[in-house]
Amino acid sequence: MKWAIVRFPGSNCDEDARFALEKAGIRAEFVWHTAQDLRGFDGVFLPGGFSYGDYLRAGALAAKSPVMAEVRRFAQEGRYVIGVCNGFQVLTEAGLLPGALLANLNLHFTCKEVGVRVERTDLPFTRLYRQGQVLRLPIAHAEGRYYADPETLKRLEGEGQVVFRYAPLGEEAHYNPNGSLNDIAGIVNERGNVLGMMPHPERAVDPILGGEDGLPLFLGLVQEVAG
Incomplete structure (x- = not known):
């Protein structure tokens, strides 16, 4: 398998994505956002960061980048697309996933570990x-x-497109970190090949990073292709 990791101006989780994909045995290459041809790739990863400085709205400008026409073609062909954090925002702004990502209710940048239920x-x-x-x-x-x-x-909810929800870790009382409706942390499109999520699985693929709970997500893609 070979995946493209799209780099937008302001991406900062691209190296994390490559580390995670390669740890799972997936070849990964960086692709600049002006690319107009993604032939030869089996999947596309839209990483986290602050594309275009989050000006206008997070992900809004990146959604208009030339590469997104190819990402849309990938999705329509049933190929795999993953957008994490800013990548999730880009997918919603591009209309590849429904809904929107709004400012956290606490109006603060929030950086911590959270519980995420499958x-x-x-x-x-x-x-x-x-x-x-x-x-x-x-x-x-x-x-x-x-x-x-x-x-x-x-x-x-009716079509089962909610894949991940925020959930308490132990006896944690306030487990929804941003006020997401229905505790939604990640969704897929109707076909099930486009995934968007706010938590970072690519940052949890090795004990040195603090845990490996994100690694099975990438290993699952390899097993799917291997049959």
């Missing part, structure tokens, strides 16, 4: 997790509050 295990991204398993993953964002109108939210 809601589905029938996807390539989650096949190596257990249903209901609570992962320990880091977050680092100021605009991570997931919002969707009531009709869209009902559809997401």
Whole structure:
């Protein structure tokens, strides 16, 4: 497998993404946001950071980058696309995932480990997790509050498109770090091949990073291709 990691002006989790993909046995190459041809790649990773300085809205300018036409083609062909943190914001701004990421309710940049419950295990991204398993993953964002109108939210819940939710770690009382509706931390499109999430699995793939709860997400992609 070979994945493209898109670099926008302001990306800062691109090296983290490459480390995670390569640790799982996936070849990874950086692609500048002006690229217009992603042929030869099996998947696309949109990393976290502050694309275009988060001017206008987080992810809004990056969503207009030339490469996003190719990312859209990837998604339409059923290939895998992952957007984490700023990448999730880009996917919603580009219309590849529904809803929006708004400012955290506390109006502060929040950087800490959170509990993330796995809601589905029938996807390539989650096949190596257990249903209901609570992962320990880091977050680092100021605009991570997931919002969707009531009709869209009902559809997401009804179609099982919510993949990850914030959940308590132990006896933790205040576990939703940003005010996301329904504690939503990550969703997929209807086809199940485009994943957007605010927590960073690529920052939790080795004990030296503090944990390995994110690694199965990438290993699952390898197993999916291997059959």
